[in-house]
Amino acid sequence: MFESPGNSINALHAWSESREELEEKKQPVSESPPVPGNRVKAKKKRRKRQEEQESEKSSVSASQLLCPEQALSVHGRNEKSGNGSEPIVRGIFQIGKKSHDVILTATRVTWTRIQPESPTGESSQKKPAEDFVELKDVFAVKVKRRRSAGQQSGGTLLGITLFFCKRKGAKLKDDTIHLDNLSVDHCEIWFRHLKDILSGFKHRPKSLKVFVNPISHKKEAYQIYQNRVAPLFKLADIQTDVTVTESKGHALSILKECSLDEYDGVVCVGGDGSVAEVAQGLLLRAQMDAERDTHSAFTPVPAPLPLGVIPAGSANVVACSVHGVKHPVTAALHIILGHRQPVDVCSVSSMGGLLRFGFCVMVGFGGQALAVAERLNWVPPTQRHELALITALAQLRPEDCELSFIPSSTGESDHTQNELEEDLSDVEDAEWQVRRGLYLSMTITSIPCLCSVAPKGLSPFTRLNNNSMALTAVANTSRSEFIKHLKRYSSSNNPFSFSFVEVQRVRAVKLRPCSHRDDEQRDSKHTPIIPSEGTLTWNIDGELLEVQGEVLIRVHPKLLTLFGTDVEEAEEPPVNCSCI
Numbered sequence: 001m002f003e004s005p006g007n008s009i010n011a012l013h014a015w016s017e018s019r020e021e022l023e024e025k026k027q028p029v030s031e032s033p034p035v036p037g038n039r040v041k042a043k044k045k046r047r048k049r050q051e052e053q054e055s056e057k058s059s060v061s062a063s064q065l066l067c068p069e070q071a072l073s074v075h076g077r078n079e080k081s082g083n084g085s086e087p088i089v090r091g092i093f094q095i096g097k098k099s100h101d102v103i104l105t106a107t108r109v110t111w112t113r114i115q116p117e118s119p120t121g122e123s124s125q126k127k128p129a130e131d132f133v134e135l136k137d138v139f140a141v142k143v144k145r146r147r148s149a150g151q152q153s154g155g156t157l158l159g160i161t162l163f164f165c166k167r168k169g170a171k172l173k174d175d176t177i178h179l180d181n182l183s184v185d186h187c188e189i190w191f192r193h194l195k196d197i198l199s200g201f202k203h204r205p206k207s208l209k210v211f212v213n214p215i216s217h218k219k220e221a222y223q224i225y226q227n228r229v230a231p232l233f234k235l236a237d238i239q240t241d242v243t244v245t246e247s248k249g250h251a252l253s254i255l256k257e258c259s260l261d262e263y264d265g266v267v268c269v270g271g272d273g274s275v276a277e278v279a280q281g282l283l284l285r286a287q288m289d290a291e292r293d294t295h296s297a298f299t300p301v302p303a304p305l306p307l308g309v310i311p312a313g314s315a316n317v318v319a320c321s322v323h324g325v326k327h328p329v330t331a332a333l334h335i336i337l338g339h340r341q342p343v344d345v346c347s348v349s350s351m352g353g354l355l356r357f358g359f360c361v362m363v364g365f366g367g368q369a370l371a372v373a374e375r376l377n378w379v380p381p382t383q384r385h386e387l388a389l390i391t392a393l394a395q396l397r398p399e400d401c402e403l404s405f406i407p408s409s410t411g412e413s414d415h416t417q418n419e420l421e422e423d424l425s426d427v428e429d430a431e432w433q434v435r436r437g438l439y440l441s442m443t444i445t446s447i448p449c450l451c452s453v454a455p456k457g458l459s460p461f462t463r464l465n466n467n468s469m470a471l472t473a474v475a476n477t478s479r480s481e482f483i484k485h486l487k488r489y490s491s492s493n494n495p496f497s498f499s500f501v502e503v504q505r506v507r508a509v510k511l512r513p514c515s516h517r518d519d520e521q522r523d524s525k526h527t528p529i530i531p532s533e534g535t536l537t538w539n540i541d542g543e544l545l546e547v548q549g550e551v552l553i554r555v556h557p558k559l560l561t562l563f564g565t566d567v568e569e570a571e572e573p574p575v576n577c578s579c580i
């Protein structure tokens with residue numbers, strides 16, 4: 001007749017059991033184990049409660065509950081009026097052991113405590129407390145049953161349970177509200193109406209392709225997925241097809257070949273390197289399907305599916321930029337509720353051919369530090385990044401470059417995506433601003449790149465989809481000044497307010513390495529630069545690339561959609577890098 005929670009996941013057995021039993025399970029481990037006498041008492045208590053509920057059931061009068069016909073006619077009226085505030089169904093449920101008048105409308109479930117009448121018949125002056133949950137935050141509705149240990153199906157009906165998402169700042173958490181009522185008919189009506197409304201949220205995914213990188217950061221990605229994410233997906237009735245990646249490039253090769261038709265989204269559980277690989281796979285797949293020639297100057301088409309990011313890496317800049325926190329449950333709930341956020345993506349190309357799509361492109365210090373980290377692959381990941389930073393700072397050297405960029409004007413935010421793509425397709429004709437000099441570091445980002453070491457992001461200009469990139473060019477300076485600049489990312493001081501730091505909002509950037517000079521010449525800012533074809537070490541979303549000659553980076557507005565939302569700032573506690 002209606003869905004049994006027994007068909008769902010292990011965690012759901014808990015929801016199908018009584019709350020008493022759940023509470024017993026939640027006891028801290030340090031408490032002494034239950035003694036047989038206590039168990040007998042608990043059993044008696046449960047039986048008493050069941051008897052109480054049975055008697056309450058008979059005390060809920062028929063007039064207090066709408067019959068199915070009434071409920072449907074109210075629903076019909078509501079569908080016509082369509083304002084979402086008219087009751088679809090109304091009834092009495094026990095919530096937290098107290099009787100409540102509960103109303104379902106198209107947008108929320110509202111419950112009001114029923115005040116007991118005073119013996120004198122006077123009604124209370126106090127307005128009964130009202131509470132509600134928005135249906136846009138509800139992600140599952142299940143029948144709640146009491147089952148004995150080991151019982152797989154059936155059991156005494158206790159009511160229905162709503163699973164919803166509650167917010168605390170940027171953090172999302174799953175919560176439940178139990179609507180207890182022993183009437184099968186009553187629960188069926190409510191269950192059916194709630195299910196109908198939830199299935200009307202068409203933007204919520206029903207089927208996902210999931211990639212888990214088992215070696216990310218502390219090798220916890222698989223546990224994070226199994227323990228914290230998969231139970232929520234199952235609760236929300238989302239089908240998943242999980243691939244635990246076996247090597248670098250595994251996710252990319254699957255995405256290039258597999259049929260994506262059956263999925264409503266792709267999920268990556270890992271760090272920024274894994275996210276970049278999956279994003280790359282989705283975007284390359286879109287270009288292949290649209291027959292775009294990535295070996296020429298092409299206008300890319302957007303990715304066919306949204307990407308969900310479950311953070312399991314060290315910095316997690318992509319996850320933090322669309323969730324505001326590094327929190328797997330928040331990420332999972334954004335996916336389940338279908339919160340979609342289009343984001344701008346950079347393309348990095350050389351000699352007319354695409355090298356990669358990405359969110360954060362670094363050269364100079366960022367590339368040098370990654371190159372050191374790759375050489376230190378025998379060091380545990382937790383220490384590797386710090387050691388790489390110290391080594392790269394000790395070996396800090398400027399790069400001779402010719403930097404050109406096309407500035408972006410704020411008015412461009414109003415342009416359509418096609419207009420912007422067309423504008424950018426012929427970058428050679430645009431007005432380029434050119435700088436020549438020695439640079440310690442160059443960072444180009446298409447999204448804010450929020451993280452705990454830079455809660456406000458890596459640039460003052462980028463938003464998730466403002467049709468532009470942020471260019472931060474750090475000219476040659478002393479090591480101590482450069483360290484001061486780096487340190488400010490995690491403090492409240494502005495890291496860009498140094499004379500040697502230039503920030504620009506741009507549509508395209510070209511960087512051409514110039515000739516290498518010996519160490520004495522490098523110390524001088526005034527040495528003339530003789531352009532020649534050198535090689536630069538690029539860090540594209542944590543991927544190391546040695547590229548000879550000029551590199552072109554363009555922004556592509558809203559090329560990818562991520563599951564998440566627009567956030568101003570990371571709510572992670574700022575972390576100062578202990579090595580600088």
Ligand SMILES: Nc1ncnc2c1ncn2[C@@H]1O[C@H](COP(=O)(O)OP(=O)(O)OP(=O)(O)O)[C@@H](O)[C@H]1O
Pocket residue numbers: 213214215216217218245246247248249250269270271272273274275277312313314315316381542
């Ligand atoms: N089974 C695997 N073995 C080796 N490498 C893998 C495997 N699966 C994926 N990879 C690659 O591992 C690289 C790093 O992954 P990821 O970014 O998730 O971890 P991380 O580097 O520890 O995290 P962070 O980037 O946050 O520091 C990615 O480029 C990915 O392609």
